[in-house]
Amino acid sequence: MANRDNPHGFVAEYTLSGGALPVFQGKMAASLTLNIGDTLIYSSGYLALGVAASTGIVGVCIEAQTTSAGEYTTISYVPVTPDVIFSAQCSGTPTQAMMGTEVDLEGATGVQEINENATAAGKVVRLLAVKPNSELGANAEMLCQLKSAFVA
DSSP: OOOOOOOOOOEEEEETTSOOOOOEEEEBOSSOEEOTTOEEEEETTEEEEOOTTOSOBOEEESSOEEOOTTOOOEEEEEEOOTTEEEEEEBSSOOOGGGTTOEEEEEOOTTOOEEETTOOOTTOOEEEEEEOTTOOSSTTOEEEEEEOBTTOO
């Protein structure tokens, strides 16, 4: 079965402890659009879109919001902790040798993906396994952990 090319951001799948997924709320930056599945960073104390150069991720959006100039809206997200396992599509073709490695993310709001070939300074995704109902190869859905903005 070939994997479908359908980037959709990151999804909080479950916690390793078996508990409920935590949900936080925070203020998002002005003049910004965030979508479900977008990674979040702090920028001047406000939540903003995570990018390839990000060195740590605060959380992943679970709702879509758009702010205007001077507007700071509250948005809900699942925080990045060592207990939370996420999933996302790879933009290319991951291999078995990449399991356990740290790679990057890429993509615009609403379509972020794992960039399994990236070796940028901001490696914030640790590949763990192929998600059930996917297969190793082009556009594989991967289970992963995200590097927290608060853990060294």
